[in-house]
Amino acid sequence: MIFRRKGRRWAKERREFVYLDEASVTSLIASRDGAIKDTVKETLTRSTEGEFKAGGSSAGKKLGLSAEARVKKTNTSGQEVVRKAVIQSTFRDLRTGGTDELLTTVDRKRRRREVEPRSLATVRDVVRHKRKLLNHGQLLRVADIKRGDVLELTVNLSAERTYQLATALSSVVDLVNGREDLFGIDKPQYNQIVGILEIIEGMLVGLVPIRGTSIDFAVLTIDGEEHLLHRSLVDPNGNLQHHLKLLEVVGVTNFASYTRDLRRVLFAGESYTTYVRIESATLRESWQPVKLATVLEKTFLKAGDLFTRLTEVLADAAEHTDAVPAPEPTPVDWEDATLWFGRALAAECATSPEEPVLQAAATMAAVTLAAATDIEQRRSAFDGVANTVAPGADRETVRRVRDPILHQATAQTGQPSAPVSRQPARTEQTTRKLEVEFVAIYW
Incomplete structure (x- = not known):
């Protein structure tokens, strides 16, 4: 949210961290504060004292005894508690001690005389209030963003498409080994898939490419300059929303x-808060998730082309463009077709069938279908999904469900007919990518 939630400050809210780059957190807070606390020492001291008096006296002819005694006792005890600082507490110090350093925050306080929510219906409204929007941090010029600037954004987080498919395939490779016939895959094709997965994992060198679509901010072009505009200001009934483009932060993580299972974090489609630093202060239409490919290309090795060819075998991982589509169905089309087939047969x-099992079978079948050269190989790939979904299904039922889907997927209409209705692809014309370094991910 652009406004801070009432009753709670950032430092008091409970948070669950799913990713923390310790090196980045340490570097950022050291550059700002200098020394970093490693331990916190608390000392507690208790002291007690006691005093006793007794006396007597004689006056005149009266006889008496006079005595005075004083007893003083002091008892002091001390207790020392040492707490070790952890990376989560170090990040808390980083976040709470430098709010002014953030260009965008999720708990920003509402200011007086700022533009009201849902009050901008057209681009002209934005231009008319541009100065006020800039002054109150509701609009940000991309040209003013510098490398190293820090943003806090709420995003829908996911792994990069190729990494998703490679992870899904890797999880079932051992299961399929020795059972290729059950899944309708030839042994040479299985070996090819395993080899491609090993190459992709080697090119990723232990890094996980991820992307997050911003929930609160969108990209708007004003007078040829790109700006980040908060979505809460947009009137849902106006035409301003038709001029907005999705903002997608992309980067690689370790x-x-x-700190949590990677599949639960990246494959669940949940929203998270991200603390990121700008890696490249420009918005782009495409992004190369494999950094090793960029390094190798400097040595005149077309590693980027190699990675693209490999991912095309696994799935349509390349970014969508305006190029004329090929007449043959893409791996993504085949995956949709096999998913549709599996659900219809079930x-x-x-x-x-469990959805992850069906998804894995459909992904494996899509790889086979993309490499198939005749109708028998395609039917065999569908049989692998059928054996996963309904092992006891008779051949006639499988044929009756499969043939219409197979025919629609292979219809030669100049553009493959998508057998399953799915959400429109986020084309390069509707998505702008901002490359960042992910420091922390939490909710």
Whole structure:
């Protein structure tokens, strides 16, 4: 949110960290504060004292004794508690001690006389209030962003498409080994998939490419300059929303820095808060997730082309462009077709396969279908999904469900007919990518 939640400050809210780059956190807070606390020492001291008096006296002819005694006792005890600072507490010091350093925050306080939510219906409204929007931090010129600037954004987080498919395939490779016939895959094709996965994992060198679509901010072009505009200001009934483009932060993360299971974090489609630093202060239409490819290309090795060819075998991982599509179905089309087939066959046979199992079988079949050269190989790939969804299904039922889907997927209409209705692809014309360094991911 652009406004701070009432009753709680950032430092008091409970947070669950799923990713923390310790090196980045340490570097940032050291450059700002200097020394970093390693331990916190608390000392508690208790002291007690006691005093006793007694006396007597004689006056005149009266006889009496006079005595006075004083007893003083002091008892002092001390207790020392040492707490070790952890990376989460170090990040807390980083975040709470430098709010002014953030260009965008999720708990920004509402200011007086700023533009009201849902009040901008057209681009002209934005231009009219541009100065006020800039002054109150509701609009940010991309040209004013510098490398190293820090943003806090709420995003829908996901792994890069190729990494998703490679992870899904890697999880079932051992399961398929020795059972290639059950999944409709030839042994040479299986070996090819395993080899491609090993190459991709080697090119990623232990890094996990991820992307996050911003929930709160969108890209708007004003007078030829790109700006980041907060979505809460947009009137849902106006035409301003048709001029907005998705803002997508992209970058690579270290596998070892995740504190939760990677699949739960990146494959669930959940929203998280990200603390990021700008890596490249420009918005781009495409992004190369494999950094090793960029390094190798400097030595005149077309590693980027190699990676693209490899990912095309696994899935349509390349970014969508305006190029004329090939007449043959893409791996993504085949994956949609096999998913549709699996769900239709499950409904026909009254079975309830688990979605991850169906997804893995469909992904594996899509790889086979993309490399198939005749109809028999394609039918065999569908049989692998059928054996996963409904092992006891008769051949006639499988044929009746499969043939219409197979025919639609292979219809030669100049552009492959998508057998399953799915959300429109985020084309390069509607998505702008900002390359960042992910410091922390939490919710």
